[in-house]
Amino acid sequence: MKLLLRQTCFAALACAFPMAAWADVSGTQTLQANTNFSFDTGATVASGGDVAWTGSQLSFVGSAKGGSLAALGLSGTSGFTSATQAVLQALASFASTTPIPASALSVGTIVGLSTNGGNSAKFLVTAVSGTSITFQYTTYESGVSTPPTGPTVTGLANNYSGTPLGFANSGIAQGSLFVIYGTDLATSTTAVLQNTLVGLPTQLNGASVTVTVGGTVVHPGLYYATATAIAAELPSTTPVGTGTLTVSNGTTSAAFTFQVVASAMGLDTYYGTGSGLIVATDPLNNAALITYTNSAKPGNTYTLWGSGLGADTADSDTVFTSTPHASSTPFALYVGGQLATVSYKGSSGYPGVDIVNFVVPTNVTPGCYVSVIGISNSDSITNSTSIPIAVGGGVCTDSEFGINGNQISTLSGQSTVSSGGVFVEQSTSNLAGTNQTAAEAFATFNRVTSASYGSGSGVASIGSCTISESTNGGGGTSTVTGLNAGTITVTQPSGGPVTLTSVPSVAGDYFAQLATIPPTGGTFVFTGGGGTDVGPFTATVNFPNPLLVWTNQSAAAAVTRAQGLTVNWTGGAAGSYVIISGSSSNANATGFYTCLAPVAADTFMVPYYILLGLPAGTGSTEVGNNTSYGTFAATGISSGVTYGGLAFAVTTTYN
Numbered sequence: 001m002k003l004l005l006r007q008t009c010f011a012a013l014a015c016a017f018p019m020a021a022w023a024d025v026s027g028t029q030t031l032q033a034n035t036n037f038s039f040d041t042g043a044t045v046a047s048g049g050d051v052a053w054t055g056s057q058l059s060f061v062g063s064a065k066g067g068s069l070a071a072l073g074l075s076g077t078s079g080f081t082s083a084t085q086a087v088l089q090a091l092a093s094f095a096s097t098t099p100i101p102a103s104a105l106s107v108g109t110i111v112g113l114s115t116n117g118g119n120s121a122k123f124l125v126t127a128v129s130g131t132s133i134t135f136q137y138t139t140y141e142s143g144v145s146t147p148p149t150g151p152t153v154t155g156l157a158n159n160y161s162g163t164p165l166g167f168a169n170s171g172i173a174q175g176s177l178f179v180i181y182g183t184d185l186a187t188s189t190t191a192v193l194q195n196t197l198v199g200l201p202t203q204l205n206g207a208s209v210t211v212t213v214g215g216t217v218v219h220p221g222l223y224y225a226t227a228t229a230i231a232a233e234l235p236s237t238t239p240v241g242t243g244t245l246t247v248s249n250g251t252t253s254a255a256f257t258f259q260v261v262a263s264a265m266g267l268d269t270y271y272g273t274g275s276g277l278i279v280a281t282d283p284l285n286n287a288a289l290i291t292y293t294n295s296a297k298p299g300n301t302y303t304l305w306g307s308g309l310g311a312d313t314a315d316s317d318t319v320f321t322s323t324p325h326a327s328s329t330p331f332a333l334y335v336g337g338q339l340a341t342v343s344y345k346g347s348s349g350y351p352g353v354d355i356v357n358f359v360v361p362t363n364v365t366p367g368c369y370v371s372v373i374g375i376s377n378s379d380s381i382t383n384s385t386s387i388p389i390a391v392g393g394g395v396c397t398d399s400e401f402g403i404n405g406n407q408i409s410t411l412s413g414q415s416t417v418s419s420g421g422v423f424v425e426q427s428t429s430n431l432a433g434t435n436q437t438a439a440e441a442f443a444t445f446n447r448v449t450s451a452s453y454g455s456g457s458g459v460a461s462i463g464s465c466t467i468s469e470s471t472n473g474g475g476g477t478s479t480v481t482g483l484n485a486g487t488i489t490v491t492q493p494s495g496g497p498v499t500l501t502s503v504p505s506v507a508g509d510y511f512a513q514l515a516t517i518p519p520t521g522g523t524f525v526f527t528g529g530g531g532t533d534v535g536p537f538t539a540t541v542n543f544p545n546p547l548l549v550w551t552n553q554s555a556a557a558a559v560t561r562a563q564g565l566t567v568n569w570t571g572g573a574a575g576s577y578v579i580i581s582g583s584s585s586n587a588n589a590t591g592f593y594t595c596l597a598p599v600a601a602d603t604f605m606v607p608y609y610i611l612l613g614l615p616a617g618t619g620s621t622e623v624g625n626n627t628s629y630g631t632f633a634a635t636g637i638s639s640g641v642t643y644g645g646l647a648f649a650v651t652t653t654y655n
Helices: 002-013 076-082 085-094 405-413
Strands: 023-031 035-038 043-045 051-053 057-060 065-068 110-114 120-129 132-140 152-158 177-183 207-213 216-218 221-225 229-233 241-249 256-261 280-282 301-307 331-335 338-347 354-359 367-376 385-389 416-430 436-449 465-468 479-482 488-491 497-499 509-514 522-528 537-543 565-570 577-585 590-598 603-606 617-626 630-632 639-654
Touching (some): 076 110, 076 120, 085 110, 085 120, 152 241, 152 256, 207 221, 207 229, 331 354, 367 465, 416 488, 416 537, 436 522, 488 509, 565 617, 590 603
Parallel strands (some): 416 639
Antiparallel strands (some): 023 132, 035 043, 035 051, 051 057, 065 110, 110 120, 120 132, 152 177, 177 229, 207 216, 207 241, 241 256, 280 301, 301 354, 338 354, 367 385, 416 436, 436 479, 436 509, 465 590, 488 522, 522 537, 565 603, 577 590, 577 617, 617 639
């Protein structure tokens, strides 16, 4: 059960915590691009503070650090209330200095942080418009809150998908394996998997779980139980409907309300994040794992692992069976947007653990991040995952990104990676009723330590789509250190050079406002004079003639998710790809999707099952085109990348 051991680590990192609060500073703030903010004082500052907003990302300043609370299922106003001082203090050890991109800061997102003054703070994004962001915030006084007495349950999720509450596919399926998050749940901090040959106990490390739906009461078997997380198997006899769950450990927790559903499949991922590289094994090769250097082959059969196909009354909820049964739940699997043949779906023999045997479609576009998404009962999607595919197996390749499986594996194994990038972006948005166009030049140089490049979370190969439902991402903590590259200028197709300005308090990031890019494209030349960390360099970004034009923007004004969305375009960089993305929010949840299509296709259909990953609500749709990636060299960095980007955005109502 090594797969479940990985989930143990995920559960320990994604645990939630008890509630107690004493407010110190609170209010609402709007930040424009290149503005810093101090949560300790509640004021914008020219430099310093706790965070720096560039318009494209939020960076932490000084000793401040933090991260999104989406992995805990906390979003919207109710989640903001639940993110108390005790919650934030307990999460401090998991906080990171990694910047948060604007794409991950949509309306409803909650970020927790530790300030430079030693306080705990949180903010709720209430509006995003162009390069400005508005949020509600609270900063709590220093000190340690009163420790909890007895168990507290603050969240539930499928053991493999980790889909947070609030989404259509966040229910716990009958007969599935799920994780309970909280504090003081059990008497031990060590997760020891139980032996399913003997049988799963209903009490472990002092903890027991009770689920009540209607008049039915069940006691799930436990795979492991720690103070912050319990993995349990929901009996197949549990009725569908609104239920309550309590955990007893000497005393009994308050009831936690959740939904029991017929099916909500979660797929296991290699880094236990709920997204990115999927756990797939080769049944014809001693169950070897599929990796970036041992890719799946079109036409071959592979096995996926997960939980949530639905009730399995033919097999035991607590004891391993050597003769597992198939599931009758309708289930379709899409690989790289192509419907795959499923030869078996059902129990693996282990209680609550399902497997899916499928054939890789022969017409799939190979790549390192080919999407794998399933859908059961025509309306419940799995988490968004990916699989490396190569025609002959072996090392995968994504030529559009200039990367292959060997490089991904090498970067994944390094403890430190120093890199740089220069790029030009032009965006045209109609998010407030009128078109607004802005062109900007960026440069960034940094050193990343303890980074995990291998998860592939949020990345899609050409022809694939990826979804983010605010699940835990990353695959490890990262520490980013900015590198000094000295003075950087960029020469535009017309006009003199423009000097990029160092972003206040964010070492290694540089920015400049530019004139709009001519419709016929042009060349931008970056020149770096060299600094204390990075040597001199010259880098070029070439925009094509003509630029890409999104020709059916009106189709995205109102989207019926169950029907998909067709996007058409003309122009763009030859041999490149088009990025189609969107997001939506409601009071409880926020979802994102991204699809990549070859520019030569001139059209792409965003599949209905991708859009079902978004909640019904208001959001946006964006269509863009990146130039081909280029490279440059400089002392002090291992790689340098150049590219140009063009994007159009409109407001979208997702029905």
